[in-house]
Amino acid sequence: MVYPGTVQEVQATVRWANKHLIPIYPISMGRNVGYGGTAPRVPGSVVVDLGRRMNRILDIDPENASCLLEPGVSYFALYEEIQRRGIPLWIDTPDVGGGSVLGNAIDRGVGYTPYGDHFANHCGMEIVLPSGELLRTGMGALPGKDGADNPTWQSFQPAYGPYTDGIFSQSNFGIVVRMGMWLMPEVGHQSYLITFPRDDDFSDIVEIIRPLAQQRVLGNIPQLRHVIQELATTARPRSDFYSGTGPMPREVIREHAAGLPVGDVAWVFYGTQYGDPGSISKQLDMIKAAFSRIPGSRFFLPSDLPESHYLHSRVSVCSGVPILRELDWLNWVPNAAHLFFNPIVPTRGWDARIVHDIIVRLHAKYGFDLLPTLCVAGREMHYIVNIVYDRSSVGEKRRAAALMREMIAEAAAEGFGEYRTHILFADMVAGTYNWGDNALMRFNETIKDALDPNGILAPGRNGIWPRRFRGKGWEIRGREVEEALDGKGIGPAS
Ligand code: EUG
Numbered sequence: 388m389v390y391p392g393t394v395q396e397v398q399a400t401v402r403w404a405n406k407h408l409i410p411i412y413p414i415s416m417g418r419n420v421g422y423g424g425t426a427p428r429v430p431g432s433v434v435v436d437l438g439r440r441m442n443r444i445l446d447i448d449p450e451n452a453s454c455l456l457e458p459g460v461s462y463f464a465l466y467e468e469i470q471r472r473g474i475p476l477w478i479d480t481p482d483v484g485g486g487s488v489l490g491n492a493i494d495r496g497v498g499y500t501p502y503g504d505h506f507a508n509h510c511g512m513e514i515v516l517p518s519g520e521l522l523r524t525g526m527g528a529l530p531g532k533d534g535a536d537n538p539t540w541q542s543f544q545p546a547y548g549p550y551t552d553g554i555f556s557q558s559n560f561g562i563v564v565r566m567g568m569w570l571m572p573e574v575g576h577q578s579y580l581i582t583f584p585r586d587d588d589f590s591d592i593v594e595i596i597r598p599l600a601q602q603r604v605l606g607n608i609p610q611l612r613h614v615i616q617e618l619a620t621t622a623r624p625r626s627d628f629y630s631g632t633g634p635m636p637r638e639v640i641r642e643h644a645a646g647l648p649v650g651d652v653a654w655v656f657y658g659t660q661y662g663d664p665g666s667i668s669k670q671l672d673m674i675k676a677a678f679s680r681i682p683g684s685r686f687f688l689p690s691d692l693p694e695s696h697y698l699h700s701r702v703s704v705c706s707g708v709p710i711l712r713e714l715d716w717l718n719w720v721p722n723a724a725h726l727f728f729n730p731i732v733p734t735r736g737w738d739a740r741i742v743h744d745i746i747v748r749l750h751a752k753y754g755f756d757l758l759p760t761l762c763v764a765g766r767e768m769h770y771i772v773n774i775v776y777d778r779s780s781v782g783e784k785r786r787a788a789a790l791m792r793e794m795i796a797e798a799a800a801e802g803f804g805e806y807r808t809h810i811l812f813a814d815m816v817a818g819t820y821n822w823g824d825n826a827l828m829r830f831n832e833t834i835k836d837a838l839d840p841n842g843i844l845a846p847g848r849n850g851i852w853p854r855r856f857r858g859k860g861w862e863i864r865g866r867e868v869e870e871a872l873d874g875k876g877i878g879p880a881s
Pocket residue numbers: 421482496497713727729760762769771807
């Protein structure tokens with residue numbers, strides 16, 4: 388591990404790695420839970436921990452409503468600093484607030500205020516390239532007066548020429564050491580939930596969400612959850628509800644849901660509206676009218692539900708207050724760890740059903756409870772599956788890995804691909820984006836080899852292998868995942 392404290396120390400580390408041909412693996416704060424945490428893909432890599440010492444908030448600009456951050460600034464730290472200074476701005480936090488603002492944005496994470504698309508709300512980057520050179524993108528490329536930062540670096544994203552920022556997200560082309568983020572002016576907000584009684588209401592719910600989202604009646608990216616999550620977000624273990632093995636039967640979920648605040652339902656929609664009270668009330672009228680087309684749907688405000696109900700946590704997250712409540716479902720099994728499977732699915736009832744059916748069938752086949760959360764936008768939804776497994780059991784880990792592999796392959800065969808994945812599945816997911824004889828990966832490899840000829844920066848990250856490693860047995864395309872779980876690791880030597 389190295390803990391650089393300055394940009395110059397990051398550059399020195401990169402130059403050292405080039406000299407000795409030792410792979411380095413930058414992390415920001417290393418949470419990345421469900422996606423591989425701090426783990427480098429290649430054993431023997433030096434992890435460059437940018438979070439420990441490069442954790443300064445370099446600027447908060449109340450007029451421009453933006454900030455400039457180092458990689459080690461967490462959602463909590465940014466939130467607390469804005470509160471301390473009394474600035475009426477919101478941050479946007481993902482479900483779990485312990486991670487890095489910069490790291491989540493360049494991994495293209497999601498939050499739940501109107502600024503929830505984190506990458507879309509970043510503005511300007513400073514990047515250490517694999518050569519050790521320093522690059523500023525956007526307006527930052529134009530020097531400010533007398534050596535100052537450019538005054539519009541955090542105001543206009545693309546500036547002039549090719550828009551380079553995208554290639555530094557979900558990649559191993561550079562180390563982002565500074566990044567601007569836009570902040571949202573505080574506004575009134577009202578969270579709510581709507582329940583639907585039948586599992587088969589799924590397609591109709593999706594069809595109703597689509598126009599509401601496209602018209603921007605919905606205020607944020609809402610979440611649609613299955614009622615089993617009402618059990619899981621109580622933080623109680625699964626064994627409180629069911630002592631059998633295999634997925635919890637639907638009747639058992641029903642029986643326990645009946646005793647919980649929203650009752651024996653199938654799907655729960657979590658939304659939030661923004662604005663002044665009059666505007667919110669009009670928005671809610673439209674939303675209630677739209678969903679009332681589904682017989683038996685019911686609308687709840689936080690005041691209708693006990694203080695312990697998960698909706699109260701959504702009030703925080705959806706108004707930019709970071710919390711950790713979402714991790715409660717890790718009590719579900721003993722020694723819990725988790726993996727995410729996240730296909731991008733059109734916001735259309737029919738397509739959603741195809742993916743949903745694959746996921747339901749394969750969870751049953753491999754004996755895992757399906758804990759789905761759908762983050763629904765107007766044209767696509769991130770279908771988030773949490774596979775929660777007992778990490779002390781090699782057998783469960785193997786089953787979880789096999790489930791992942793099969794879901795990736797079956798979804799791809801129907802034309803659906805993941806937006807992000809765990810480091811062990813990066814090659815497989817990258818391999819599904821293979822249109823035109825792998826044109827996209829060949830393009831990525833061309834950039835990788837040009838920028839990082841020694842292949843020192845995060846080899847294998849997001850499935851991109853530098854020439855020095857390519858085709859030598861590092862790629863994980865199949866059963867090697869399960870085989871690696873006995874602790875021997877993966878690579879040409881194992
Ligand atoms: C969640 C959402 C994500 C993700 C991982 C987890 C939510 C869990 C939209 O992206 O990548 C409840």
